Amino acid sequence: MPFSSSSHNPAVQVVTKAGQPSRLFWRWWRKQSPSQQDRYATLGPLVSVLLFLAAIIAAFWYLRNEEIEREQEAVKRDTEVVQQQIRLRLIENQEQLLRLARDVSMRTVTPDQFMKQAADFVRARPEVISVSWVQADEQIRASQSTTGMLLEPGQGMDLDQFSRQLEAYNPQDTKESHSAFQLARQRSQPVYSQPYSNALATKVIQVHIPLIDRSGFVGTVVTEYALEAMMRYLVPREVAGRHAMALVRVDGETLTSTVGSHTERSAKPTFVHEVIVTPVGNGLILRGTGYRTSSNLIGNTLFWMVVALSALTVWTLMGTLRHMRRRAQIQKTLVQETNFRRAMENSMLTGMRTIDLEGRISYVNPAFCAMTGFSEEELLGCVPPYPYWPKDRIDEFNRMFQQELLGRSPMGGIEVVMQRRDGSQFDARMYVSPLIDAQGDQTGWMTSITNITEAKRVRDQLTAAHERFTTVLEGLDAAVSVMSVQRGELLFANRSYRLWFGGNPDAHAQLTGGELQPDYQGEADEAVDSFGGLPAQELTDAGSDSREVFLDTVQKWFDVRARYVQWTDGNLAQMLIATDITARKQAEEAAARQAEKSQFTSRLITMGEMASTVAHELNQPLAAISNYCSGMMSRVRSGNIDNEQLISALDKTSRQAQRAGQIIHRIRQFVKRSEPQRQPARVRDITDAVMELAMFEMKRRRVTLNAQIAPRLPTLMADPILIEQVLLNLLKNAAEAIDGAQMPQSRRHIDLRVQQRVLEGQGKVVEFAVLDSGPGMKEEMLARLFEAFHSTKAEGLGIGLSLCRSIIESHQGRIRAENIYNDSTVIGCSFTFTLPVDAGGTADFPDSLPPPSNDLLADNP
Template sequence: MSTPAPASPPRRPVTARAGRLVGRWWRRQSPARQDRYATLGPLVSVLLFLAAIISAFWYLRNEEFEREQESVKRDTEIAQQQIRLRLIENQEQLVRIAREIVTRQIDEEEFQSQAASFTRERPEITNLIWVNQSRSRKASYSTTTLFSELGLPYIDNQRSLPEQRNSEPDQAFRATRELRLPVYSRTFADANGNSVFQVHVPLLDRSAFSGTLIAEYSIDSLVRYFIPAEVSKRHTMTLVDAQGKLVASTLPMTPGETPKPASIVYEVPLAPASNGLVLRGQGYRTSIGLISNTLFWMVSALSVLTVWMLLGTWRHMRRRVQMQATLVSETNFRRAMENSMLTGMRAMDMEGRITYVNPAFCAMTGFSEHELIGRMPPFPHWPPDRYEENMRLLQQELQGRSPAGGIEVKAMRKDGTLFDARMYVSPLIDPKGMQTGWMTSMTNITEAKRVRDQLSASHERFTTVLEGLDAAVSVLSVQQGELLFANRSYRLWFGADAQGHGTLAGGEPGLPMIADMGDSVDSFGGLPTQELTEAGSETREVFVDTLQKWFDVRARYLQWTDGRLAQMLIATDITSRRHAEEQSKQQAEKAQVTSRLMTMGEMASSVAHELNQPLTAITNYCNGMVSRVKSDAIGKDDLVAALEKTAKQADRAAQIIRRIRAFVKRSEPQRQAAEARTIVEDAVDLAGIELRRRNVSLHVYVAQRLPTLMVDPILIEQVILNLLKNSAEAIDMAGLPPARRNIELRVVPKHTPEEGGVIEFGVTDSGPGLKEEVINRLYEAFFSTKVEGLGIGLSLCRSIIESHRGRIRAQNLYNGDLAVGCRFTFTLPVETAKSTGLEAALT
């Protein structure tokens, strides 16, 4: 049976790959270069700090400028709103007076009285003039001279009348006559040289133009009275005409003084005049510039000083590091020469006196350097019973007659233990070419001799053990497809050829068919042999049709005695175990259905009570409708409403029956994609009958955005229902007061090192808890704490959860030494969908 292709590993984040590349680059650098880069860290930090300070100053300066701009804009709009409201209010009053003039409710004398009253409350209006259609003045009132105070008409206001052609009053008069609407004139200078503008309100007598009512505004008064004082204190407000000439300002200035140019300017038109006047708000920056900031220059100076000191420290450290590196490299070179050798080295002069030993020789013999140097034969590492033999070998060595292949001798450690060694001898030559002594290298071969002696014995034992195994063991050469080894069980089942190995391997690389493809195909070209041999064994279950047997096959790659890459298989007959598992599975399914039937049997009375409510409601609705129909006392709408309620109650009863039927229906366990929230809702609906009967409240919390589970929802629902029913029974049997008759069901995601990502279902009650001996035997079959219990509920729950690769636990909740409740939790792995698909593919 073919094995599915392994899933591709998930891609790692870009940051992880970048970090891995940076780490690899850092390890390739030399220690000196790493120190140099590490020294650059403070310098970069100082530069970054200076850049941060400059950025902060720049950001704060810009933020202050933006705040000032917003303040100027806000104040300008407030001033515009105040003036606009005043102009609109005055215009409405002028329209009222014009209407009274046209309807002849007032004459010239009455006009003087109303004009005086009108202008007294409006200091911004200097003149109020009544002009007929021929531009002649019929009546006028002025607040700028003494004549108005004496009640006499003011005669020197000819510049305010529209008699002069192409003047500003004349253009406004003609526009009013054409449009029949109030029109504002452009600014002009009155007889006193003040900047003013007029509003002309038409006098319409039965749609006929009979003149205008002219109100003349003083621009200085508008600015003085209608721009709020708090706005004037904060910013300068000016009125500018269409040519950009300054007309009025809230900032008092002496004659000939040139105003300071503002850094912040915001302009809005003077609505509703629409006569070219613009209200301009001006603001000035209060902060100093970045270049003239003393704090900025202090930070810059300190940063430059720090950089200069870091550079000087860096140069000094480089010189010291170079000198230290030279000394350390020279010392390490000499020390490495001595310590890196596993072979013991011993130098002797021409008389046989020891002049040098390396650390390996001292470690091999157990004697220290000062105990060996200067010693003459017999040496302390010679065994006492071999003095004569070792002396003979020493003389042979001093005479230069030692064999080239070395001499095998017995040596003694300081603690008296013996070991086998092989010695090689070579002469020591000084720079003048004269021999000054002999250098002897000694290797400990005790372990090598022991291994060599044991290999032959272990080979015989190994063969005996493999031949006596009930499992088939075979080794196949990967390149040639040759069967290198097969034990008795393999030969009994598959014969002496390699075809049985290929059947058990299930099409893995290294099967006999590879050898049949010729030399042109090399499936293992470029693959490292070490990685294959170090890989762990793979386990699979294979069915051999010809033998009608199931085998548990373990495969791994190894290097054969001659260096070839080989594949070893160990196949164990598990046919009996498979049959037993199948029978156990069927019995477990029957037990699950039996458990559900028992649960519903216990809930039968509660279910009958639950169904009685919708059925009683249906009977009442039907009887009521029959009575009202017979007495012709029901309308169509009432009949439809009653029928809808009857159908709703019938659907409720049918839903209860469907849920119970689906719960107790015998079916094959079927894993499917299911939502934890749906499973919990179905279980809670079924458990609600029992909980209401026992007067137990239930609090349910299900976390949002839980992953989809690949489970059998009926089985998981059975576990939740069993736990809820047990908790309700424990609370009811303990006779707890209503305040403690509650159960909490929580479903939350969780991650643990042992299980990984899981979804945890927890049922917590406020009952009396469980005894310690009961917790230890809680999941045993046929063990129950209830008098009428069969002891298969929790055992089945554990089997169901473990079949889904989850875990179930129980623990008491304590308040001090007093048990105040019990909590049952079980977990379901979120990878269940993947693992279930893999199991299905393998079976």
């Protein structure tokens, strides 16, 4: 019983171990999806074919390697056989030469006997060219040569010519022979030379057998081998028929070969084996070369047939796999599409309902159920009247249902009122389309229903808001209009626009500064971007900045603002808002006229204050004229005057009269009322006129005026009378400040400086500076100095400096005032104003004016 138990258990274990992988495989196989099982089932044959192809390739590769190794061994064996043949022949020849050399050394052989023995030696060995007896001084004592194996066809010489050349040939003339001779002398043993080409253009080597007697080295026996003859006679024919043999140098140069040089160059060797030629040495190598003489056509044909069949099988299996993948992908796509459509139907707010040709409901989506409040089970299979029809509109819904079954429902849908389960009603829009099956037959109707209760409420609110907005626009005093850029037609105009311009779209273009572009007036699609409805070319010049426009048709001024907007149809439009500013423009004109009057009044006041000084100044030339006239009359009566004295007196009288006339002309120009006029004005003319007028005030107040005017100043575009008024007012105020402060005579001076500068924010300007040495002003007064009706004088009106600032700012200039300090002490005041330089202005060159002096106007009595 124990024996039976022990024999049974191993069998159970074997079955278990053998069946376990199978059960694991089938368990894993059942876990795979059908698509994966199909994929594995298709990949199995493909893998088998690939493994079969790999085995065939491996077998061919193994057989080819075996063939290559056998060929390599054959080349090696033949090369070693040839090397052994050459070695044995050279050793045999060397022994014969040693016996000959011993006889020569013992002096038992005469030269004639040497020639006879050498001839027998050369005759029996075709590879030997010559045998020579060379003495210690390298002179040949006896030499025996053969011509039988040296003359080759095509060398261009006959046998007699070759014999004469051979008689003149000396084997000791080459450096290789000389080197071998020296080595034989040094080593006292046979030495082989390096391969070289002799005088007969034959590749040879030499063996030098030293001759040694009792006195020492007495020469050598030199034997010359022809390498080509050596390869021809020492290489067996069967070896030469199988493989090519060649003698080469160490550097790879081929000396001779059993095949022609053309064959050697055209065919690429497959197997090469090299051995050193012994006992020569000296870098002479025997190279055996094997070529593939058979293309193994049968083996290659079978191989490529197997490859072709395997490729065809793989291509078929790949096509089957691709087809199965395509089918699986189509099936997966259909499942995804079905799930997507179902998810889309379940998530959308639009209710979907399907009825058959008899009106029975066959499908409703969750949105339809949520919209009506009925479940899917309650609606499926229902026939008219449906439970969501209002009870009071059954007849109306029956008529619409009959139209629906006949396919006469409008394309834009129908607005209906539907009733929920709880009895409440809502507004909806219903769209109907036929339901077609795969064969093209109609099987029913698909109805989509959208709840538009909120949309109607928003639409009503938008309508009310639009009415309110239109009411506001209609009530505005400004003209509001919108014009299409593409079509050039007026899209909207409020009441004010219609009241002023009627329905004329030309007024819109006139207010924006020009007509719309002609390319935008047509219906051509090329001028409009098809995506955004925007013009493809540049827009008109009208922008969002305001501009003032005067229209002759209505005799009004308008403040116009325009911008581009996207109209309700998606196309580009131009909106314009024009505000009537006629009253404001009239007020501005009145203020300008009042300012002009104020400037004229200021000049009159200035000249009134200077009237006494002017009268005193005129008194001097008038008194001089009277004195000159009285003196001439008295001298004429007495007859004590000649013509030259009379002419001199009259000339002086004329100059005094011209002086008085110039004073009156300057005063008349200054106080003359005229419109402001910009014109090219020279800075020198302005300063000369002002200094001539200010001279009276300076003399009266005993103040010295120093002028420093830079040369080559540019011409200004300004009103010279207004600039003279500003400059004269500043000089007059400076003189009054000095005189009012009772300054000592050393500080009673004013500096006028005019120069060109470049300032940040203004560019190139001409700067006028009036610097006085008065008491200065308080800082709080400087802040309000240029305000209207603010004056530092008790009797002042406060309009002088305010007018000065207005005049300078109207010329795009700036004016400022500041105290002059010496450390912390105020020593005067500075008034500075700048005028911009015209870019096209020229330099202000004086014509006949004298250069300015530092003391132009002094206090003369």
